[in-house]
Amino acid sequence: MKQFGFDVVVVGAGHAGCEAALAASRLGASVALVTFSRNDIGTMSCNPAIGGLGKGHLVREIDALDGAMARVADASGIQFRLLNRRKGPAVRGPRAQIDRDLYRVGMTREIENALNLRVIEGEVVDLLVSSNEAARGVLLSDGSEVDAKTVVLTVGTFLGGVIHIGNERHAGGRMGARSAKKLAERIRSGAFAVGRLKTGTPPRLHRNTINWAGIGSQPGDEQPTFFSFLTRGQPNAAQISCGITHTNGKTHEIIRENLHQSAMYGGMIDGIGPRYCPSIEDKVVRFTEKDSHQVFVEPEGLKSDLVYPNGISTSLPADIQIDYVRSIAGFERAKIAQPGYAIEYDYVDPRSLDRTLLFRSIPNLYLAGQINGTTGYEEAGAQGLVAGLNAARASSGVAGITFSRSDGYIGVLIDDLVTRGVSEPYRMFTSRAEYRLTLRADNADSRLTDFGRQIGLVKDPRWKKFAAKKDRLSTARSALKSTKLGPQAVSAVVPGLRINGPSRSAYDVLSLAGAEIAELFASYPHLKSHGYETVDQLQNEAVYSMYEARQDREISALERDEAILLPKDLDYRKIGSLSKEVCGKLELARPETIAQAGRIEGVTPAALTAILAHTRGRAKRSA
C-alpha cells in the first residue's frame, strides 16, 4: 500500500519527533508521524523531570516558537522549582517533576489536535530514495510506502543499542537492529563517523516500599514558575515533594567489593559516558574522599507506584543492586521494580549535518535528537523543532532557517553539534552560552516570538498574548526610565545603600543589587499599575544593562563573521599553510561561515586569515 502526498514524514514520536511533526504542521505542511504505537507518543524514557539549568532555557525557547513541550510539562508537572533562585536572572532555570502518564497523554492530545498531521503506526525499515539519491519517503516493515518530500529521522538509539546489567546483555533500543538494517546502513555510510556512547539508569523502586518518614523531603516552590509563557494561575496537577537521602560507607563498600561484576568496570562497555551523570560505581571509584553521595527520590507520577532514585545509576548485577540500595537510609525494605542498567548505543557524528539539521550526504533527510549524540528531552525537542521547521520549508522549496549563538540556546546547541561534534552525550549547560547574560529564560519570548511569527511558527493565540505583553513591557520601561528618584528615595528602594548617592531613574535603581520592587511600588504607587510581573522582568533586563553594551559589541563582531559564507565545496587542502589536522577537522565540519570555522578546535586566527584570503582570491578568480 502506498500513502502519498505528505510534505514531511517524521519517524519516531519521542520528544524530537513530536516537536518536529508539530512544527511542520504549524507551518502548514501535511505531516505523517510514524511510530510503533500511539502509546509511545511523548514517552519519558529516563528521569521524570523536565527543565533545569540550560535545559529550562531550551524549553522556554521551544515555547517562544510555539512548540508543545512547555505547555505539556506545565499541565503534567507535579513539583515546580526555579533553580538558582538566589543567583542572577540569567542563570535561573525552571525545572519540574513530571507525571509520566499525564505527559504522554498531554503530548498525544497535542499531536491529535494538530492540523494536517496523521499518525501512522508501523516500523520503518528503509528510506525511499529518488533517482538522485534524495530521500522521498520511508518503507515500512509491512511493505507499505509513505511518500513525502522530506524525511525527519528522530530514532534515538536505533543504530544498535546494547543493554548491560552486570554481565548480562541484550539488544535494546526500540527498533530491532535487524529489521531496520538497510536504513542503518544508509545512515552509517552517509555519516562522516559513527561513535559509541553509553548512559546509565538507576534501579526503579516501588514507592510504597520506601520509608518516606526516614528521609529528607524537598518540596516545590510555593509559587510555581511555569515553563510556558501562556500558562497562568495554579498547577493543573496535585503537587508532591521529592525525598532526599544519602549513600553511606556501607553502600560504598558493597559497590567496591563488586566492582568486577559491573559491566562498566568489567570492561564489557567501551562507549563513552556522560561525565555529568556518572554511575554510582564511577562516583565511588573516582571520588574516594567522599563518604556519602546525595540521592534524590523522585516519584514518577501521582498514580504511579514507581520512584526514580536519581544519583545511583548502575550496571551492577541485579542481586548486588538490591544489596546496595537497601544499605541506604529509607530504602531498608525497598523493592526493586526494574533493575538499573547501562545502555550503549551508536550515534551519528553531528558534523555530518548542516545548521538546518539536514544530513548532508542524503538530500531531503533531516536528523534530530539522541541519534545526533545528545541526551535529554529538552535537547531533543529543540532539535526536533528546528528539523521539522526546515523539513517543512524545504518541502515547499523555501530556504532553511538557522539560529545563531546570539539568538538563543537553540543556536548554541546546534552550532556546538554541527561545528564541534560531541565526545560524550551532549547536554546543555548555561556555561555553553557565551551570551548568557542576554539569553535568559525570562526573555525567550522577546528574543524569539517575533521571528517565530515571521516564519509562520507562531499561531494567533500566542501572538496576540505576546503582542500585548510587548506593549506592557515597553510602556513600563518608559515609565521606569522617566521616573527619577532622589538619593533619599533610592536608599528606600535599595536597603543598605548609602543615602548620599546620586539621583537615578527607577530603571537604574532596579539594576542595583538588593533593589526591592515592593519598596518601589510603595514609594511610587503610579508604577504599580504596570504590574509586578512586568516590572520584575524589566528588573532582570536592567541588572545586565551595564554589560549589554560589551556583549552587543561581541555579538556584532560575531554577526560580521557569520555573514562571511564559506563555499560549500571549499577544498581546504588547496589552502597552503593549513595543517593536515586542521584540514581534516574543517573537512569534517564543513563550516558554513568563517565564524563557525573559528569555533572549531585548533583553528587559529592565522588559519582563519588563510581561509579568508583563499576564499577571497577564489571569488576574484571566478568573477
Place this chain on the structure above:
Amino acid sequence: MEETIFALATARGKAGLAVIRISGPNAVPVLSALGGKVPAPRSSRLCVLRDGTRGVLDHALVLYFAEGASFTDEDVVELHLHGSIAIVQAVIAAILDTGLARMAGPGEFTRRALMNERLDLTQVQGLSDMIDAETEVQRRHALRVFGGEMSEQVAEWRVKLIRAAALLEATIDFAEEDTPEDVEPEVRALLENVIGDLRRASKGFGAARTLRDGFEVALIGAPNAGKSSLLNRLTGSDAAIVSKVAGTTRDIIEVRMNIDGMLILILDTAGLRHTEDEVESIGVTRARARAKDADLRIFLHEEEVPEPPFDLLTEEDLIVRTKVDVRGGSGISNVTGEGIEELVEKIGAVAERRVDAASLFSRERDRASLENAVLSLEETRLMDLPVEVQVASIRNAVMHLADIIGAFDVEFVLDDIFRSFCIGK
C-alpha cells in the same frame, strides 16, 4: 597538496658558504632533478649538482630532514653551496626550471612550522627576535621566548583563569549538586595572582621593548658642549659632523653601540638654545621631544656650574662636564679620552638595571592585550557582583589574551569541573 618552497637561508653576498633550504613534498624530487642523491634522514652527502643541460653547478653538501622531524614538519633538503653569488643564482634558476618548487615568501618556512604545530605563536615571535638579535643580551632574551618560557608563563595563567571560571561555573550550572558552597576565596586568590603577574609583565614591557629595539641614550646640552665629539669618541666613527660653529647638528643622529652585550643607541641632538633660525628652532624642539622619550639622557656642560634643563631630566640621568683637558676639573675629555671609559660603564650599569626588569612580552600588541585583560579581571573585585557577571569578566580577559594564550573554550572549564567535583545526582 602543499606546494614546495625554497629560499636562500643565509645572507646574500659573498661568503664561505651559502645554504638553500627546500621544504615540502617535492624537496627530494628537486634534489633528484638536480642530479643529487638523497642522504639518510639527519645526515649529509656530497653531491654534484647539475642544471637541465647537465652542466655542473656546484659540489654541494646535502642535508636531509624527513617529514615529521624537520623545522617545518615537512620534508626538508638543505643544499650547502660554495658561497659565490654566481653559484647561488645558478642553483636558484635551476631549481625554478624543475617546476617542482617556488621561491618562498618572507617568513614562509616559519609559518609552515607554526601551521604544522612545530612551533607555537610565542615561539615564532621568539624566533623572529632571535634572528634579528644583534647583541648577546637580546639573543638570550629571544632564546627565553623561543625556548617556550613565554608559553609556559602563559599556560600557567590560562590554567588559573580556567580554574577560576570553573569554580564559579560549578556553582551556577551544578547548583543542585555536591559542589562547594563558597568558592570565593579560591577564585579571589587565583585572580589576584594573575592580575599581579599581568601587571608585572606589562610593566616590564618597556624594558623588553628596549631590549629588542635598543636602549636609547640622548646626548643633550648647550650648543658646542661637545655632544657630537663625545658621540664620535664613543663610536670611533664620523657619523656626526663635528665643527666648532655652534648649532651644527640640526638633525638627530643615531649611532648603534654594543655595551656589555646590550644594544645601545646613542642619539646626538641639536644643542638646546633659544634661536631665531627657523630650521634650527625646529631642530631644538625635536631634540627636546626625542630626548624626553629616550631611556637615558646625558647632559653635557663645559661651564663649572651647569644649568641643566630640569624639566627634561630624571633621577638616573647623568650630568657630565666636558673639555676637562682644557678647563680642568673632573669630567670627560673627548680629546684625551679621559673619563670616557667610566662614562661607558655608567651607561651600561643603568641599561642593565632596566633590562633586568624586562618581561617576556615586548610587542605593542601584547602590551595592549595584557592591560585590557587586567582591566577586565579587576572588574571582578566589585562588591556584590553577580557570579555570572564575574565569569563574563574572566571570559573577557581571556579573550583579550586570546592572541597569546588561545581562546576561551568552555570544554576546558567543563573538564575542570568534572575532574574536581562529583557531579551527577
